[in-house]
Amino acid sequence: MGLSLTRAAQWTTAASGVDKLAPTPMNESLLKEVLCFVEQFSSQHPQEAELVFEEPLQWSTTLVASDFKTDYDISDLDVQSPEKDNEGRPLLQLFPPTVCVRSFSQLSKLVKLADNKKMEEVQACLEENRDPVVKILGPSLDSILEKEDAHTDGLSLVDEGKEEDQGKESDVKVKLFLLLQDLDKQLLSKCLKAMDGRVGLDPDAVRNEVEMLKRYCSEGEKRVLKSVRYTSDYVFSNGCRAPPWRQVLNEICYLVIEPCDTETLYITCSTAGVFLNGGINREGEQTSDVFEDIGALLKSTSPHFAQNANEQDFEAQELPPTQKTQHVESVDAEEQGQLQRSDEQQEKNVHEKAKQQHAPNKAHDRKKYEPCPRWKNLGLVSPCGKTPAGSVPVDTFSESSSESEEEEEQSERRPESDTDLPSEYWQIQKLVKYLKVGDQTATVLTLCAIMDFNLMQETCQLAIRDVGGLEVLINLLDTDEVQCKIGSLKILRKISHNVHIRRAIVDMGGLQSIMKNLDSPVKDLKALDAETIANVARFRRARRTVRQYGGIKKLVKLLDCVPNLANLTAEQEKDVEVARCGTLALWSCSKSTNNKEAIRKAGGVFMLGRLLKSPHENMLIPVVGTLQECASEEKYRIAIQTEGMIKDLVKNLSRDNDELQMHCANAIFKCAQDKQTRYLVRQYKGLQPLVSLLSKAHNKQLLAAATGAIWKCSISVENVTKFQEYKALETLLRLLTDQPEEVLVNVVGAVGEFAQIPDNKATIRNCGGIRSLVNLLTGTNQALLVNVTKAVGACATDMDNMIIIDKLDGVRLVWSLLKNPCADVQSSAAWALCQCIENAKDAGEMVRSLVGGLELIVNLLKSTNNEVLASICAAIAKIARNEENLAVLTDHGVVQLLTKLTNTTDDRLRRHLAEAVGHCCMWGSNRASFGDAGAVAPLVHYLKSKDKAVHKTTAMALYQLSRDPNNCITMHDRGVVKPLIYHMGSDDEMLLEAAAGCVRNIRLLAQENRKAKLFH
Secondary structure (H helix, E strand, O other): OOOOHHHHOOEEEOOOOOEEEOOOHHHHHHHHHHHHHHHHHHHHOHHHHOOOOOOOEEEEOOOOHHHOOOOOEEOOOOEEOOOEOOOOOEOEEEEOOEEEEOOHHHHHHHHHHHHHHHHHHHHHHHHHOOOHHHHHHOOOOHHHHHHHHHHHHOOOOOOHHHHHHHHHHHHHHHHHHHHHHHHHHHHHHHHHHHHOOOOOOOHHHHHHHHHHHHHHHOOOOOOOEEEEEEOOOOOOOOOOOOOHHHHOOOEEEEEEEEEOOOOOEEEEEEOOEEEEEOOOOOOOOEOOOOEOOHHHHHHHHOHHHHHHOOHHHHHHOOOOHHHOOOOOOOOOOOOOOOOOOHHHHHHHHHOOOOOOOOOOOHHHHHOOOOOOHHHHHOOOOOOOOOOOHHHOOHHHHOOOOOOOOOOOOOOOOOOOOHHHOOHHHHHHHHHHHHHHHOOHHHHHHHHHHHHOOOOOOHHHHHHHHHOOHHHHHHHHOOOOOHHHHHHHHHHHHHHOOOHHHHHHHHHOOHHHHHHHHHHOOOHHHHHHHHHHHHHHOOOHHHHHHHHHOOHHHHHHHOOOOOOOOOOOOHHHHHHHHHHHHHHHHHHHHOOOHHHHHHHHHOOHHHHHHHHOOOOOHHHHHHHHHHHHHHOOOHHHHHHHHHOOHHHHHHHHOOOOOHHHHHHHHHHHHHHOOOHHHHHHHHHOOOHHHHHHHHHOOOOHHHHHHHHHHHHHHOOOHHHHHHHHHOOHHHHHHHOOOOOOHHHHHHHHHHHHHHOOOHHHHHHHHHOOHHHHHHHHOOOOOHHHHHHHHHHHHHHOOOHHHHHHHHHOOHHHHHHHHHHOOOHHHHHHHHHHHHHHHHHOOOHHHHHHOOOOHHHHHHHHHHOOOHHHHHHHHHHHHHHOOOHHHHHHHHHOOHHHHHHHOOOOOOHHHHHHHHHHHHHHOOOOOHHHHHHHHOOHHHHHHHHHOOOHHHHHHHHHHHHHHOOOHHHHHHHHHOOOHHHHHHHOOOOOHHHHHHHHHHHHHHHHHHHHHHHHHHHO
C-alpha cells in the first residue's frame, strides 16, 4: 500500500520503553514538511479533505476546550465538531487530553488552532499513530482497486445508485492514497539526500565480499555454498540496498545465504558489522553476535564453509582494513538497580562519557608502533597485522545474546595540540623508554617512578599507551622476575580503569598473560592479577576471553580460604586478600550468562557461600555483588536457597553499609520469586530490616533494592501480615510521589500485593494512596503501568475506593491504556477494568461515557497475545451484562471475533472466552450467529479440559447457545450429552444447573422432532 509516513523519520526508545521521534535536525525538517502538507490540504484538495478516515487518529493533545471557537459544540466534558460521519460520530472530538480526528479537514482546522504548538501536535500525532496511512485508508487498498476494476468492466455488484456512490468514494480514496504516497516520496527523498554524506556507510566493501562469496557457489566437489543473494535488487544512490528508514540505523543491505550443511541464513550487513537476523521482514531483529565480515559469520556457523573455503584466496581479495566494516560488540542494558562500584565511580570522575564517535588521536596518529612477536605467537595477528579468522577458539561467538557491554564508548579528552599537554605526559613517556632498555634493577626503579604519578589521570594513562608502554608492561608479565611482574601489575591495575586502555590490553592479548600468573605461588602477585582482571573484564569480549582461556576455574580456586576466623595469621590475611580480589574478578565476569554457568560448574557457589560468612565488609560487598548478579539464573536461586545463604543475606541487611545492604536486598529481590525463599526471609526475621531500609530514601539505589525485595516478599500473604506490624504499607504509600521510576515500579508492585488483603484497601484510601495511584496512570514506563493498573484493580474491589477512582477519572485513564503498544500493559489494564466494572455503581453508564471505548475493546480481540485476549474476554463478559452495551458490542462484530478465538488450546483463554460467549448470547440473534459462525463445536471440546473453571464457564455458554435449535443439533452431533451428564453430578451448583439446562434443551428439541415426524 505504500510507505508509512512515520518510517521516514528517525526514532529513539526512551528510558520508559516508549518510542519517540528523535530530536534531530532531520526529524524537525520532516515534521515541517508534514505540517505544511496538513495545513494546506483542505484548500488544495477539498474533496479528499472531507473523506472520513477508516479509523480515527487519536493522540494526547496540548489543546484544551477553551482553544476551540464557536464552530464547535463545547461542553464541560468534551468538544465536538458539528460535522459527523454516517454513523453519527463527530469528525473531531476532544476529551482532554485525548483528541480524536476523522478527516483531513478537521485535522487542518485543529493544526491552525494550535497556533505556536503546531509542531508539537504533529509530533504527538505521529508518535501515537505509528501507521497513519493504514488508519486513514484502511489496512489495504486491494478492495478499492478491485472495485475500480469492477466499474471499468461494467460489473453489476449492487444496485446502480449505490454502486455509483461507492465508485466515487473509491475514486477519492485512490486520489488521497496517491497524495500521501507523494508526501512519502518527498520525505524519503529528504532522508536520502541527508544520508548521501554519512560517514561510515561502506556498501562497496560488502558488495565486493558478496561477489567473492558467489564464487563459492559453483557446482562440483569444491562447492562451498549453495547460493548467495540480496533480498532487494534496488540500489540507492549511496550504494545501499536497505530502505532509507533502515539506513538511518546504519544498515546497508540484507542477504540470504544457503550453506551446504546448515539451514538458510538471513544476514544483516551494517556499518557496525554483520549479524544473523530474524528472517524476511525481520531484518532489524538481531539473533546472533556481531561479526566483522560475512566470512567470519559463515565460518562460525557453517563447519563445511570453514573447512573448505580457501583462506588464502579469501584474504587476498579482501579490501584493505580501512575499508572494511569494523567489528562492534553488541550492547544491552545493565541490570536494574546495579550500583556502580567505587572504582567505577572513580573512573567516571576521570573520564567523560560521550555519545559521539571516538575522537581522532593526533599523537597516536603520529606515533604508531608495530605489534610485538609475542602477539603473533599467541595467534592474535596475521603476518599482515590483521586478526586471522581461524585464530579464535570455538566458542568465540557462543556468548549469550542477553549479555551486556555495560560501558559506553568514551571519547578521549585530548588537547588540540602537543604544546597543551602537561609535563607529566612527557615525563611518563621518557620513563617508558627506560623500561624498554633497562636491566632488572632499572626496570623496577622505573616502575616505581611511574607509580609516583597520579595514574588515575587520563593524561598519564594515555601517555603510557601512546609511547607503547602497554606492550612493555604486558611483556614484563611473561618474564621470570616477580618484582617486575608486581610492578607492572600495579600500574596496569590503575590504568585499566580507562575504557580505552582495557580494550587495548585485550587487543594485545594481555589478559592471557595476566591469567597465566594466577597459578603463581606468590600471593601478592595473584591478588594483583585478579584485581586487574576485575577492572579489564567490564566489557563482553574481555569476559569471554577470561572464560575461553580457563580464567574462571583459576579465579574460583583463589576463593579457597578461611575468612571467618577471629585472629588471622599474616599468611591467612594474604589468602583472604587473594580471595577478595578473586571475588572482584568473578563479579565483573558474572555479567555474562555463560560465565555464570562456568562459575557454577567450577564450584563457585559453594566457595561464595563460605565467603558470605566473612565478618569483613570489603569481602562481603564483592561476594554479595556476585551472588545478586548470578541470582538472575534459576539454578543460582535454588543453590542460594539450598546452601543456606538466605540467612547470611538477611543478617547482612543489618550492617551499617549502604552498598552491602543494597546488594543483599537486590539478591533477595531476585531470589524471592520462589515461595520457599520468601518463607526463609520471614523465618530469619528479614522483613523488619527491609522495612527499616525505607528510611534511607536519600539513597535511591538502596531504596530501589529494598522496595524490590519488599515487593517480591509481599507476594506471600503471611509476609504481608508481618509487614503490617511494621507499618510498611504507610511508609510505602509516602513513596508514591517524587521518586525515580525504578523505585516507583517496586513500590506500586508492593502496594498491589498489599491491596489483596481487604483491611489494607481502607489503609490505602485513608492515606491518600488512591489519588497517587491514579496520577501514575498517566506515565509512560511500561513496567510501572503494569503494576499501577494491577494495584488500581485490586483497590477497586472496595466500593468506597471505587467511588474515588471514578471521581478521579481513573477508569478512563485505565481504559486509555488499552491503546498502549505493550501487551503486558494492555492485559493488566483489562484485568483492572474488570474489577472497576464489577464494582461501579452504574457500570453500564460509566462504560458508555467513554467515547470509542467499546470499539477499542472489540478491536483488541485481534491481538495475538493470549494474556491480552483472556483479559479482554473477561472484560467483555462484564460489559455484556448491560443490554445497551451488549448491543454496541454486537454492532462492532464481537460475535465473529470471539468465534475466531474458539479453536484455542489455552485453558486460561478458554475459560474467559466461554464466559464472554455466554453473556453475549443475551442479545438479539447472537445465539444463532455464534452457531452460524462455527463457535459451538469447538466449545464442546472445552469440556475435555482438565481445568474445572473451564468446565463451568463452558457449560454456562453451552446452556445459552442451546436455546437455539440448530445449536442443539450441532452439540448433539459432537457428543456433548455424555460429558454434560457427568457434570450434572458436580458439587458446583452453577456448573450442575448449566449442564442440566443444556441437556434439557437438547432433550426438548428431540421430543419436538419426534412429534413432528408422528404427525407427518
